[in-house]
Amino acid sequence: MRSRSDAAAExxxxxxxxxxxxxxxxxxPPLLSLRGVTKVYGQGDAAVHALRGVDIEIxxxxxxxxxxxxxxxxxxxxxxxxxxxxxTAGEYRMEGELVSExxxxxxxxxxNSRIGFIFQGFNLLRRTSSAANVELPLIxxxxxxxxxxxxxxxxxxxxxxAGRERATSSELSGGQQQRVAIAxxxxxxxxxxxxxxxxxxxxxxxSAEIMDILTALNRERGITIVMVTHDQEIADYADRHVFFHxxxxxxxxxxxxxxxxERRAPEERRA
Amino acid sequence: MNLITSxxxxxxxxxxxxMRSLLTTLGVVIGVAAVIVMQAMGAGTTELVTAExxxxxxxxxxxxxxxxxxxFGGSLLSAPLFSDADLEAITRxxxxxxxxSASGTRSVRVVKGEKSHSTTLSGVSPAYFAIRExxxxxxxxxxxxxxxxxxxxxxxxxTVATELFGGQDPLDQEFRLHDFTCTVxxxxxxxxxxxxxxxxxxxxxxxxxxxxxxxxxxxKIGSIIISTVSAERTDEAIQQLQSLMRQRRRIRPxxxxxxxxxxxxxxxEMLGNVTGVLTTLxxxxxxxxxxxxxxxxxxxxxxxxxxxxREIGVRMAVGARSRDILQQFLIExxxxxxxxxxxGVLIGTGLSVVVSRAxxxxxxxxxxxxxxxxxxxxxxxxxxxxxxxxxxxxxxPIEALRYE
Ligand SMILES: Nc1ncnc2c1ncn2[C@@H]1O[C@H](COP(=O)(O)OP(=O)(O)OP(=O)(O)O)[C@@H](O)[C@H]1O
Ligand SMILES: [Mg+2]
Numbered sequence: 001m002r003s004r005s006d007a008a009a010e011x012x013x014x015x016x017x018x019x020x021x022x023x024x025x026x027x028x029p030p031l032l033s034l035r036g037v038t039k040v041y042g043q044g045d046a047a048v049h050a051l052r053g054v055d056i057e058i059x060x061x062x063x064x065x066x067x068x069x070x071x072x073x074x075x076x077x078x079x080x081x082x083x084x085x086x087x088t089a090g091e092y093r094m095e096g097e098l099v100s101e102x103x104x105x106x107x108x109x110x111x112n113s114r115i116g117f118i119f120q121g122f123n124l125l126r127r128t129s130s131a132a133n134v135e136l137p138l139i140x141x142x143x144x145x146x147x148x149x150x151x152x153x154x155x156x157x158x159x160x161x162a163g164r165e166r167a168t169s170s171e172l173s174g175g176q177q178q179r180v181a182i183a184x185x186x187x188x189x190x191x192x193x194x195x196x197x198x199x200x201x202x203x204x205x206x207s208a209e210i211m212d213i214l215t216a217l218n219r220e221r222g223i224t225i226v227m228v229t230h231d232q233e234i235a236d237y238a239d240r241h242v243f244f245h246x247x248x249x250x251x252x253x254x255x256x257x258x259x260x261x262e263r264r265a266p267e268e269r270r271a
Numbered sequence: 272m273n274l275i276t277s278x279x280x281x282x283x284x285x286x287x288x289x290m291r292s293l294l295t296t297l298g299v300v301i302g303v304a305a306v307i308v309m310q311a312m313g314a315g316t317t318e319l320v321t322a323e324x325x326x327x328x329x330x331x332x333x334x335x336x337x338x339x340x341x342x343f344g345g346s347l348l349s350a351p352l353f354s355d356a357d358l359e360a361i362t363r364x365x366x367x368x369x370x371x372s373a374s375g376t377r378s379v380r381v382v383k384g385e386k387s388h389s390t391t392l393s394g395v396s397p398a399y400f401a402i403r404e405x406x407x408x409x410x411x412x413x414x415x416x417x418x419x420x421x422x423x424x425x426x427x428x429x430t431v432a433t434e435l436f437g438g439q440d441p442l443d444q445e446f447r448l449h450d451f452t453c454t455v456x457x458x459x460x461x462x463x464x465x466x467x468x469x470x471x472x473x474x475x476x477x478x479x480x481x482x483x484x485x486x487x488x489x490x491k492i493g494s495i496i497i498s499t500v501s502a503e504r505t506d507e508a509i510q511q512l513q514s515l516m517r518q519r520r521r522i523r524p525x526x527x528x529x530x531x532x533x534x535x536x537x538x539x540e541m542l543g544n545v546t547g548v549l550t551t552l553x554x555x556x557x558x559x560x561x562x563x564x565x566x567x568x569x570x571x572x573x574x575x576x577x578x579x580x581r582e583i584g585v586r587m588a589v590g591a592r593s594r595d596i597l598q599q600f601l602i603e604x605x606x607x608x609x610x611x612x613x614x615g616v617l618i619g620t621g622l623s624v625v626v627s628r629a630x631x632x633x634x635x636x637x638x639x640x641x642x643x644x645x646x647x648x649x650x651x652x653x654x655x656x657x658x659x660x661x662x663x664x665x666x667x668p669i670e671a672l673r674y675e
Pocket of ligand 2: 075076
C-alpha cells in the first residue's frame with residue numbers, strides 16, 4: 001500500500017519535471033550536450049572502457065580546454081563530438097538534435113559545414129598545395145571552383161599565410177602547416193572547431209602564435225573551440241577548463257573574469 | 272562533388288605518382304596495342320589475299336570431282352575424274368565459257384648436271400595462260416603444237432630457272448624431269464611470294480598431254496579450269512557447267528552432284544573465314560592481356576587505397592561522403608585505364624604502320640577495333656576499379672584517420 005505522502009511527493013516530482021522541461025524548452029538548447037556517454041573499445045576481456053559516462057554541455061561561443069592524463073579518454077570524446085566516431089551508449093545532441101541517430105551522409109554534411117578539425121599531426125594531404133588543402137571542405141560543400149579559390153586564399157590570409165598558397169606541406173614549417181590546417185578548419189565557416197593537441201608538435205613560440213589565431217577566431221568570430229592539451233600554458237588561453245580522469249570528467253571550471261559564473265564540477269553537483 | 276572536380280582530383284592524384292601511374296597502365300597499353308596490331312594484320316592479310324585472288328581473274332572457275340564435301344570431301348576418291356571429251360563438250364556447249372584448260376599437279380625433282388631441285392609440276396592446256404592472265408618474261412608460253420605433240424617442252428618459273436641454270440639464259444636449255452629430258456621454251460612472268468608465303472615462281476608447266484602420258488600414265492583430267500566470257504556471266508557459266516556435267520556424268524534428277532564448280536568468290540570467302548578465325552583468336556588473346564592489365568590496375572589501386580587511408584580519413588573528416596570517396600577512386604581507375612587505352616591506340620597504330628610495312632601488307636587501320644578496344648579499356652577500369660573504390664568508401668572515418 002502506498003501512503004498519501006508518497007503520492008503527493010510523486011505529484012510534486014511530476015510538476016517539478018514539467019517546470020524543468022518548460023524551462024529547457026524556453027532556453028535554446030546548448031550547442032553540444034553529452035549525457036551519460038560511454039565508449040568501449042573491443043569486447044570481453046579485451047574491452048577498454050575509454051569513456052565511463054561523460055556529461056557535459058558546451059554553449060555556443062565557449063573556448064574549452066580539455067586536459068587529463070594520457071589514456072583518460074580526451075581524444076575519444078573529441079572524436080564523438082566531431083561525429084567521427086559513435087558512442088557505445090548515452091546521448092550526444094547537437095543543438096538538441098540526437099546525433100547518434102543520423103545517417104553517415106548527414107554526419108558527413110555536419111562535419112563539412114559546422115565543424116572544423118585541427119589535429120596534432122596537421123593531417124595535410126601530401127604533395128598538395130596549401131590552397132588545395134584548404135579548398136578540401138569546399139569541394140565537398142559543392143562550392144564552384146573560382147569561389148573555392150577565393151575563399152581558400154582569404155582563409156590562408158587570415159592565418160597569416162598570404163603568398164604561400166602554392167607551397168606544399170614539405171615546403172612549410174610545422175607552425176605554417178598547422179596554420180594551413182586552421183585555414184582548412186575555418187574555410188567553410190564552422191560554428192565549432194575541435195583541436196586535439198594542436199600545439200603538440202610545435203615549439204612554445206610557434207604554439208603561442210597558433211593560440212593567438214585560435215583565440216582571435218573565438219573572440220572575433222564567436223567560433224566555439226574545444227581544445228585538448230597537455231600544456232597548462234596553452235590551456236590558459238581557454239575560458240573553461242575540463243579535466244578528464246579515467247574516462248570521466250573530474251572537474252569543469254570557468255574563468256570567473258570572462259564568464260562570471262563558476263560552475264561546479266559534476267561530481268560536486270551530484271554529491 | 273561534380274564530375275569535372277572529381278576528374279581534376281583524379282588527374283592530380285595520378286600526376287603525383289607519374290612513374291607508377293604510367294607503369295600501371297602498361298598492361299592495358301599492351302593489351303589495346305595488341306588488339307589493334309592483330310586486327311590491322313588480319314585486315315591487311317585479308318586485303319592482300321583478296322587482291323591476290325582477284326588477280327587470278329575474278330571470272331575464273333574450277334571444276335573438281337567430288338561432292339558437296341568439297342575438295343577434301345569423302346566422295347572425292349570414288350568420284351570419276353574428267354576426260355578430254357569433257358573439255359571438248361564444255362568448249363562446244365557452254366557459251367558463257369571463254370577458255371577451258373585441263374590441270375593436273377604433282378611434285379617432282381628436276382635435275383641439271385650436279386644441280387637438283389624439288390618443285391611443283393603442273394600439266395596444263397595452252398589456254399591456261401590466258402585464263403590466269405599469265406604471260407612469260409622470256410620465250411613463249413605452251414601452245415597447241417606442244418599439246419598436240421605431247422612435246423617434252425616446258426615453261427619454268429624464275430626460281431626453277433635460277434636453281435637449275437644459275438645466271439645462264441635457260442631458254443632452249445635441257446634438264447631432266449622425272450624420267451625424261453625436257454626443253455625450256457619459256458620463263459613464266461614473275462609473281463613473287465603469295466599471301467600464304469608460297470613461292471609462286473617455283474614451278475614447271477608441261478603440256479597436259481605430256482603430263483598425262485609421261486607422268487600419270489593415264490588420260491584422265493584431275494581438274495578443269497575455266498574462264499567465263501565476263502564477270503557478269505559467272506553465275507550463268509556455273510549453271511551451264513553444272514547441267515552439262517550432270518548430263519555427261521549421268522546423274523539422275525534428285526541425286527547429288529559428284530563434282531563441284533568452284534568459284535573464286537567462294538575461295539575468297541573461305542580464306543576470309545580462315546583469316547577471320549585467326550583474327551578472332553588473336554583478338555581473344557589480346558583481350559585476355561587487357562584483362563590482365565585491368566588486374567594490374569586493380570592491384571595498384573588497392574595499394575593506393577591502403578597508402579592513402581589517412582588521406583581518405585582527412586577527406587571524410589572535412590565532409591566527404593562515402594560516395595564521394597567511391598567516385599574519386601573509381602574515376603582514378605578509369606582515368607588510368609583510359610589513359611592506357613589511349614596510349615595503346617597510339618602505339619598500336621604506330622606498330623601497325625611499322626609491321627605492315629615490314630611484312631609488305633597493305634595498311635588497314637582497324638578504326639572499329641580501336642574504338643572497341645578503347646571502350647573496353649574504360650570498362651576494364653570500371654570493373655577492376657569498383658573493388659578498391661568500395662574498399663576505400665567503406666572505411667570508417669575515425670579508423671581511416673588513425674591509420675598508421
Ligand atoms: N581504436 C582503439 N581501440 C582500442 N582501444 C582504444 C582505441 N582508441 C583508444 N583506445 C583506448 O581508449 C583509451 C582512451 O584513449 P584516448 O585516445 O581517448 O586517450 P587520450 O586521453 O586522448 O590520451 P592521450 O593524451 O595520450 O592522447 C586508452 O586506454 C586507449 O588505449
Ligand atoms: Mg589523445
